[in-house]
Amino acid sequence: MATSRLNASCRFPASRRLDCESYVSLRAKTVTIRYVRTIAAPRRHLVRRANEDQTLVVNVVAAAGEKPERRYPREPNGFVEEMRFVVMKIHPRDQVKEGKSDSNDLVSTWNFTIEGYLKFLVDSKLVFETLERIINESAIQAYAGLKNTGLERAENLSRDLEWFKEQGYEIPESMVPGKAYSQYLKNIAEKDPPAFICHFYNINFAHSAGGRMIGTKVAEKILDNKELEFYKWDGQLSELLQNVSEELNKVAELWTREEKNHCLEETEKSFKFYWEIFRYLLS
Numbered sequence: 110m111a112t113s114r115l116n117a118s119c120r121f122p123a124s125r126r127l128d129c130e131s132y133v134s135l136r137a138k139t140v141t142i143r144y145v146r147t148i149a150a151p152r153r154h155l156v157r158r159a160n161e162d163q164t165l166v167v168n169v170v171a172a173a174g175e176k177p178e179r180r181y182p183r184e185p186n187g188f189v190e191e192m193r194f195v196v197m198k199i200h201p202r203d204q205v206k207e208g209k210s211d212s213n214d215l216v217s218t219w220n221f222t223i224e225g226y227l228k229f230l231v232d233s234k235l236v237f238e239t240l241e242r243i244i245n246e247s248a249i250q251a252y253a254g255l256k257n258t259g260l261e262r263a264e265n266l267s268r269d270l271e272w273f274k275e276q277g278y279e280i281p282e283s284m285v286p287g288k289a290y291s292q293y294l295k296n297i298a299e300k301d302p303p304a305f306i307c308h309f310y311n312i313n314f315a316h317s318a319g320g321r322m323i324g325t326k327v328a329e330k331i332l333d334n335k336e337l338e339f340y341k342w343d344g345q346l347s348e349l350l351q352n353v354s355e356e357l358n359k360v361a362e363l364w365t366r367e368e369k370n371h372c373l374e375e376t377e378k379s380f381k382f383y384w385e386i387f388r389y390l391l392s
């Protein structure tokens with residue numbers, strides 16, 4: 110079997126690049142690489158392709174005796190897709206199925222009341238206010254690109270509550286679910302950015318997906334089709350979401366796999382906290 114001397118550029122899970130050199134067979138499916146500038150033991154790699162400039166692109170399979178690297182669902186599509194995958198699995202299957210039509214049917218069966226809806230709006234406002242204040246005031250680098258994304262909702266919610274007041278409705282005080290979620294966000298914001306980013310993603314994206322669908326149904330059923338400011342964005346929502354996704358992907362690129370997993374594990378908490386606020390709509 111012919112062998113060639115190649116410069117190999119090794120792509121590691123944490124995006125670390127190391128220079129190495131090796132004698133390999135171009136027909137080989139795996140290769141053991143001896144690193145030039147590290148003290149790592151030789152590792153077995155899966156050969157992905159050899160570029161024209163004789164740079165070999167390889168994936169780490171395992172060091173001798175190690176288990177192969179674990180792959181995470183949607184990992185190659187960027188971290189936002191990983192977060193989306195996890196939260197969609199948490200949506201209760203019997204109540205909320207992925208895909209708008211099923212969920213739409215479900216939401217159509219709900220009996221909305223203005224009282225329940227006002228509680229939902231008041232607690233949502235508290236959560237968005239807290240989220241936005243933290244992002245604006247924090248010096249944490251990961252939050253810097255998440256200021257003024259166009260997804261902010263607190264001001265729009267204030268205008269909606271003002272409108273309800275003008276219609277003669279009494280605006281309730283914020284309640285336990287909103288206060289609990291707001292307090293939790295304050296607790297983790299400075300000491301645990303990966304966890305906080307999970308909440309940032311879920312709160313904003315939940316509202317733009319299921320939340321928006323619910324808003325349309327509420328408007329149809331009990332608001333004479335009045336479209337609230339909560340569901341209006343300056344510019345195309347899809348573009349705003351795309352921009353924020355790109356920013357979140359950039360933030361997560363700097364994380365280790367452990368930090369990413371920690372962020373994903375926080376999804377369940379985010380869902381539970383926000384679900385408590387959604388539940389007002391069912392009362």
Ligand code: HEM
Nearest residue numbers: 193196205208209212311314315318319379380383384387
């Ligand atoms: C009654 C409550 C809910 C309903 C009816 C609902 C419904 C939906 C539906 C239908 C989608 C898919 C939208 C699409 O494929 O375009 C979706 C996506 C999503 N939901 Fe929910 N959901 C609810 C509650 C929640 C909660 C409590 C959270 C978390 C805090 C959440 C977070 C998300 C996220 C992050 C997405 C992905 C959005 C995207 O990628 O654009 N949802 N939801």
